[in-house]
Amino acid sequence: MDSEYRFSHKHILGLADLSAEDIQVVLQTADSFKEISSRSIKKVPTLRGKTIINFFFEPSTRTRLSFEVAAKRMSADTFNISNSGSSTVKGETLIDTARNLAAMNPDCIILRHPRSGAARLLADHIDASVINAGDGTHEHPSQGLLDLMTVREAKGGIAGLKIAIIGDIAHSRVAHSNIIGFSKMGASVTVSGPATLIPPGIEELGAQVSRTVMEAVDGADVIMALRIQKERQQDPLFPSLREYAKFFGVSHKVVAAAKPDAIIMHPGPINRGVELDPKVADGTRSVILEQVTNGVAVRMALIYLIMGGD
Amino acid sequence: MPGLILLKNGRVIDPVNGIDQIQDVLIVDGRISAVAPPGTLSEQPGGLVFELDGKWVVPGLIDMHVHLREPGQEYKETIETGTRAAAAGGFTAVAAMPNTKPVNDNQTVTVFILAKAAKAGFAKVYPVGAISSGSKGDHLAEFGELRQAGVVAVTDDGLPVGNSQLMRRALEYAGDHDLLVISHAEEMTLSHSGAMNDGPLATRLGLRGIPHIAEEIMVYRDLALAEFTGRPIHIAHVSTRESLALIRRAKEKGVAVTAESAPHYFTLTEMAVDGYNTLAKMNPPLRTEADVAAVREALRDGTLDAIATDHAPHSELDKDMEFDLAANGIIGLETAVPLTLQLVRENQLDARRMVELLSVNPARILGVDGGSLSVGAPADIAVIDPEKKFVFSEESIQSKSRNSPFLGWEMQGKAVLTIMDGRITWQEPISS
Ligand SMILES: [Zn+2]
Numbered sequence: 001m002d003s004e005y006r007f008s009h010k011h012i013l014g015l016a017d018l019s020a021e022d023i024q025v026v027l028q029t030a031d032s033f034k035e036i037s038s039r040s041i042k043k044v045p046t047l048r049g050k051t052i053i054n055f056f057f058e059p060s061t062r063t064r065l066s067f068e069v070a071a072k073r074m075s076a077d078t079f080n081i082s083n084s085g086s087s088t089v090k091g092e093t094l095i096d097t098a099r100n101l102a103a104m105n106p107d108c109i110i111l112r113h114p115r116s117g118a119a120r121l122l123a124d125h126i127d128a129s130v131i132n133a134g135d136g137t138h139e140h141p142s143q144g145l146l147d148l149m150t151v152r153e154a155k156g157g158i159a160g161l162k163i164a165i166i167g168d169i170a171h172s173r174v175a176h177s178n179i180i181g182f183s184k185m186g187a188s189v190t191v192s193g194p195a196t197l198i199p200p201g202i203e204e205l206g207a208q209v210s211r212t213v214m215e216a217v218d219g220a221d222v223i224m225a226l227r228i229q230k231e232r233q234q235d236p237l238f239p240s241l242r243e244y245a246k247f248f249g250v251s252h253k254v255v256a257a258a259k260p261d262a263i264i265m266h267p268g269p270i271n272r273g274v275e276l277d278p279k280v281a282d283g284t285r286s287v288i289l290e291q292v293t294n295g296v297a298v299r300m301a302l303i304y305l306i307m308g309g310d
Numbered sequence: 311m312p313g314l315i316l317l318k319n320g321r322v323i324d325p326v327n328g329i330d331q332i333q334d335v336l337i338v339d340g341r342i343s344a345v346a347p348p349g350t351l352s353e354q355p356g357g358l359v360f361e362l363d364g365k366w367v368v369p370g371l372i373d374m375h376v377h378l379r380e381p382g383q384e385y386k387e388t389i390e391t392g393t394r395a396a397a398a399g400g401f402t403a404v405a406a407m408p409n410t411k412p413v414n415d416n417q418t419v420t421v422f423i424l425a426k427a428a429k430a431g432f433a434k435v436y437p438v439g440a441i442s443s444g445s446k447g448d449h450l451a452e453f454g455e456l457r458q459a460g461v462v463a464v465t466d467d468g469l470p471v472g473n474s475q476l477m478r479r480a481l482e483y484a485g486d487h488d489l490l491v492i493s494h495a496e497e498m499t500l501s502h503s504g505a506m507n508d509g510p511l512a513t514r515l516g517l518r519g520i521p522h523i524a525e526e527i528m529v530y531r532d533l534a535l536a537e538f539t540g541r542p543i544h545i546a547h548v549s550t551r552e553s554l555a556l557i558r559r560a561k562e563k564g565v566a567v568t569a570e571s572a573p574h575y576f577t578l579t580e581m582a583v584d585g586y587n588t589l590a591k592m593n594p595p596l597r598t599e600a601d602v603a604a605v606r607e608a609l610r611d612g613t614l615d616a617i618a619t620d621h622a623p624h625s626e627l628d629k630d631m632e633f634d635l636a637a638n639g640i641i642g643l644e645t646a647v648p649l650t651l652q653l654v655r656e657n658q659l660d661a662r663r664m665v666e667l668l669s670v671n672p673a674r675i676l677g678v679d680g681g682s683l684s685v686g687a688p689a690d691i692a693v694i695d696p697e698k699k700f701v702f703s704e705e706s707i708q709s710k711s712r713n714s715p716f717l718g719w720e721m722q723g724k725a726v727l728t729i730m731d732g733r734i735t736w737q738e739p740i741s742s
Binding site: 094121136139 | 508512513519
């Protein structure tokens with residue numbers, strides 16, 4: 001790596017903003033933080049005196065917990081503000097709330113929000129660093145990075161791999177961040193799902209589209225199943241969860257079409273028996289629990305890097 | 311009391327009278343008294359004289375699609391501020407869309423608007439009534455009384471008329487009262503909660519897309535209804551290539567259709583919303599390069615009859631937020647002239663065509679005064695300096711709102727003198 005390189009981002013709003021070199025640095029930093037997580041005393045004083053606010057407008061136990069654990073392991077003070085507890089439900093806007101948060105002098109705000117672009121909006125209106133923990137159907141960069149980390153660990157690298165992402169590509173910020181991240185790092189990404197859930201121009205993010213799931217997973221090194229949201233049945237995007245599972249679920253038969261050593265991923269929480277056969281989810285090729293572990297390490301790395309660690 | 315005004319040595323562009331040459335124009339008591347070769351009209355004592363070398367003297371511009379927000383949303387715009395913005399943009403008349411609060415679906419609201427407009431006095435206001443009560447799409451509004459009160463056309467603009475039978479009946483019944491029906495063409499089940507043009511950029515931004523067919527299907531329906539009923543229809547804010555192809559074909563068949571587009575549709579593409587720029591959020595949404603090219607072509611070849619701004623003021627309270635939640639629309643009255651002149655400079659339009667699109671045709675379509683400099687006509691005149699450069703800035707805006715994607719743009723071409731019924735409604739320093 002170029003010795004002149006510096007990680008120079010104040011915010012993490014999406015993988016679209018990060019270069020391959022930036023991603024490489026995040027993953028390397030995450031590797032070293034993962035080691036901390038394996039110690040008996042899992043805490044370092046790196047961010048003592050720093051304030052981090054977890055600002056969650058959508059229920060998300062796992063992502064919020066993962067960020068909170070990451071911040072605490074680096075000794076930062078953390079506060080959680082969730083949708084029901086915040087005043088936004090009373091008609092206060094995101095920007096108003098941001099101004100009130102600014103009074104707490106946070107160093108970093110971790111935002112989960114149902115609207116695309118919300119993290120950027122917050123970053124434009126507050127001095128603190130902002131990490132996007134998922135904005136609408138736009139991006140979920142820490143999830144993308146932890147998926148990259150997990151694949152890199154399992155496969156020894158990313159370039160040249162074939163990644164198959166199956167399911168609701170249109171509404172999945174995880175899919176968007178993964179398509180951008182994996183293609184930036186030299187993997188080829190193929191997506192498949194019901195035509196109603198493949199958005200126009202997804203190729204421009206770096207994905208190829210396969211008409212069938214079997215074709216998408218053919219020769220794949222990684223199969224990632226996406227969570228299907230039950231509300232989508234009403235939209236109307238597909239007829240029933242039953243039919244979805246039958247034609248688009250990742251089953252043993254689907255896995256058999258991939259490479260023999262292909263790994264199975266899912267961003268969680270899983271609808272067992274819908275997008276993922278339970279036997280596949282719990283099988284030996286599943287790295288779903290690794291994803292959770294790596295989530296903490298990646299989030300430690302992101303917080304550390306944007307808060308001026310060097 | 312308006313007295314005498316002499317406009318000297320300007321380039322008079324008056325398509326209705328076939329004039330495009332240097333002339334002097336004399337205004338007496340609110341009407342055009344004479345248009346004659348330079349120097350042939352004598353200056354009168356006590357009269358105002360303007361030396362207009364290099365300036366265009368054109369019939370007052372008429373914007374047939376504006377939202378003045380009064381009554382009900384005076385924090386965004388009032389009839390006074392909106393008409394002042396019109397005057398600053400060279401407009402002497404505007405057609406006010408009915409989606410106020412309450413909706414202009416009855417004569418009381420119409421009378422209120424006309425009274426306010428008469429008092430403000432910066433531009434003529436032609437109220438447009440609603441097609442359906444409350445623009446709810448259920449029952450016809452009282453077209454007869456609306457017409458008597460002064461409405462010139464009907465539309466549920468802001469919303470389409472989703473019910474095809476209601477639109478058919480509106481076209482038929484509007485004929486009884488000599489009212490034009492204006493279509494806001496949008497198939498709502500397709501545009502359904504969309505925030506921008508459907509396509510790769512919407513995918514990248516994670517925003518729900520409005521496909522171009524949402525407009526085109528409704529344009530087709532309304533053209534078919536116009537043909538079926540034999541009644542004229544006007545299609546508002548056309549934004550897509552295929553809509554224009556449909557309108558072109560209908561005109562060839564002899565359907566009585568007229569259509570407008572807005573400066574933003576021939577100037578900007580969807581790329582203007584990148585970065586979640588809510589100042590470029592509007593409905594119909596900004597489209598693609600191909601659509602921009604098609605709008606320009608249609609302005610040239612007559613498929614489009616008018617340029618209307620769809621002036622839609624919104625405050626920061628409506629715009630400074632998550633893109634999905636932000637209001638649709640931009641202000642347009644003060645940028646229409648420079649943006650249209652840009653097409654003239656690029657040889658896409660000539661000056662005469664620009665005047666047709668911004669004055670002659672809107673007057674004809676709405677059936678109102680104006681659109682010419684005929685002797686005896688009300689003296690509604692815009693003087694445009696086609697060379698004047700300015701930066702479109704928040705400080706310069708006369709509208710009460712500042713929601714424009716053109717903020718900070720270097721513009722060329724400006725109305726420097728606007729006259730309505732012989733009275734000066736806008737004036738700024740005129741270079742010599
Ligand atoms: Zn409209």
